[in-house]
Amino acid sequence: MPEPAIVVEDYSFWFKMPGGDRVLALDKVSFEVETEDFTLVLGTSGSGKSTLALNLVGILPDYFGGWNEGRIRVRHPERGLINRRELSAGERFSIVNMLFQNPEDQIVTLTVEEEVGFALENYQVPRNEISDRITAALDLVGIADFRERSTIRLSGGEKQRVALAAMLAMKPQVLILDEPTSNLDPIGKEQVLDAVQRVRERSDASIMIVEHEVDEVYDSVDKVLLVDNKHVVGPMSPREFMRSNGLHVRDEMGLWIPQATEVGLELAQRDVVLDRMPLNGDELVHALRDVIVARPARPDTDVPAESTAAAATGEQVAADAGDGRDAADRESVIQIRDVSYSYASRADVLRNVSFDIRSHEVLAIVGQNGSGKSTLAAQLNGILRPSRGQVLVDGKPTTAYKFAKLAKRVAYIFQIPEKQFIRGNVYDEIAHSLQALKVDEAEIAERVDAMLDQIGLADKKTLSPYMLSHGQKRRLSVACMVISEPDVIILDEPTFGQDYRQARRIMEFMTSLAARGSAVTFITHDMRLVAEYADRCVAMSEGRAIFEGGPAELFSAEDVLRRTHLKMPPVMAFCNELLGETVLTSADAVERIMEVVHGRFRTGLQGR
């Protein structure tokens, strides 16, 4: 019988607030994590996932204050399960360790070798043993040849793997990974998840991973633990968790769930019950083939004719926007013409890039880190000026505009909201953009109050922007740039650090702006977002725009996906296999599968 690696019993934690007040963050939490288990920790932004992780590792309350009750027991290699309190800080961290979200925040030395050996030196591991342990840890995460490299020049994914190796060198019993891929591009994400998988196979550590985007890990975890409003549900098996909580966590809590599971749950709601809850595309395809073939055909009367026609011709099934974003209304607002750009330290970051940005349209710019996306975005509002070629805003080159004037027409929203805040409170932060346009004070007050209501921050208007939660900061950063109604809005990684509900909220707001005539451009690594919201995509690779077209075309262009290291969303992959057609969202997939299940297209499927 597996033994627990960590046991949490009736554990509560309160944050210490200025003035001595207590704020309850975890309320009588009890659970166990078994040895060698791979556990996924789910929860909304601000639900207490990171607080739980910091308590498990001992950073809270020991280092940053607070009060706790109950106990946490951990498995000591020699002494068995013991109360964490009985261990010194050093011992504690060598048993339970944690990888942080941002790789930049946890690199503390200049070379990979030193970074991995740093903890071993602190724990006074003998010098002759350190080298072997560094070699083993680097090998475990697949970067054995990185040993001599400088940490400063590593990519995000590489840094995160180095940080993971540094933890593994300590041989911890429990490894907590706090959103380890949220700051990474697709290739970095893949590298880190591969490394985690390798660690799982080759070490006996229990791994707990906190993640928002679960498609890539869900089918490989052993258990799922849900942190919900200061309480914990589970751990339970992933299938059991989705069966009992799947729709609740998506609809009520607003979390991402795997697209295959989402489709399975929606089908179950419509009376198409699968043998077992699918956790990935393969399982869904397998389960549905049986259902589709076994189910007798029956006439269907409730399928809309136009949808049927689209399906019959094998076209992309995408809901007609019908919200003012018709292709006919789209006019070019920015023309990018043969733009090249070189930094003093790096040549040819952009090479002959040409495309248009249009009103009434949501455009996604995708590609790896370093492919030129951000440099391209910086050309659009004049932060950078092209080395060659032109960026024309309303037919006039950006070089002919005053910077401040151009910045008001082309709003740029940073990935990290804090970098954008310039005023002392939430109200002033939004009002600033209108004051810069010399709008009348009464009108400013009216428009700012309306915006505060819209973004749900009306009760926070006197607070410092830095005091808001991450989701609130993100909404504020968007609000303060769009209040002045710019023609073009550029959004860098809109869903960074956001859960599903918050991400959707922002994107739906953007879509509404596009419907009113704005040109919305977003830079992202999130292909689900691209599939769901983009009208058009530009894929960047090595400074070139190698693709321009709709999301369905992008995800069908294998060469482009290979060169940009992008992956089609899971729903598209399994719909391709199951239906032989392009479907971009879970909702569309459910509709199409229902049509097929109802028997209209049985012949095509049986022939496959």
Next chain:
Amino acid sequence: MDDFELAYKDADSFFHRMDPVSKILYVTAVSFVAIFNSSIVVGVALFAFVFFCAAFLTGISLRTYWTLGKVIMPFILIVAIVFPFFYAGQVTTGSEEIALRTPIRDLSWAALGFGALLALRFLAIGISGLTFAFTTHPADLVQGVSRYGMDYRLVHAPVLGLVLFPSFVQLAREISTTQRIRDLGQDRNWLQRKVGRMRHLAFAMLVLGLRRGQTQAMALDIRGYGASKQRTFMRPLPSSTAGRVFAWTFFAISVVYLVVQFTNMSGAMVWNWA
């Protein structure tokens, strides 16, 4: 930030083989002689010596020195050209005979020597500082100083500074860009706007820096940083007898020179503050 030049460069040279404390001695001696020396001859000799060490004893190309050194060249030129006009007998660097007539003021050989001495002073200190940075691995510095009883946690701080420096520069650039995008202080005059932007930059850097520092502190703690007073150092500390002899000899000569110089001036300060 793509490039980060102020860093250790791996090589096998006389200076790389010296222990860090000997190199600290070398830089200290150069700095004190450069600052307190009042003789143009010694100034030139010191510069030549430091340049010789950099060119032939470090294994680092002069181009690498130039990459960083060129940043302070405008400052050194300004010092060399402007300060002779303010010469008032501060140091004894030449005769009072007029060497150059200008519309502003006629410059004596002593005044020109004063400018040259100041420029040589900064060049000598700059080059020896770069020699130290290029040839001293930060981990060796921590280890070297720890051997003399200093807490390794204190000495690791400069290493952390080197790691964090590029990202802080990047952060400052992004905040400055934000200020331009959002037109911070658009209703103020140029000076007020600049002051306002500097104040905001300082505040934002402080808030974001503190937050970053907090995470960095956690990252250090969970890797056992400070778990005990001592630690193992996996890198063997460079150490050479020749290096120690070189450093101590140079240090001793420097002390003797400075003592002689002060003595000859009968205890008077070299600088004439009046």
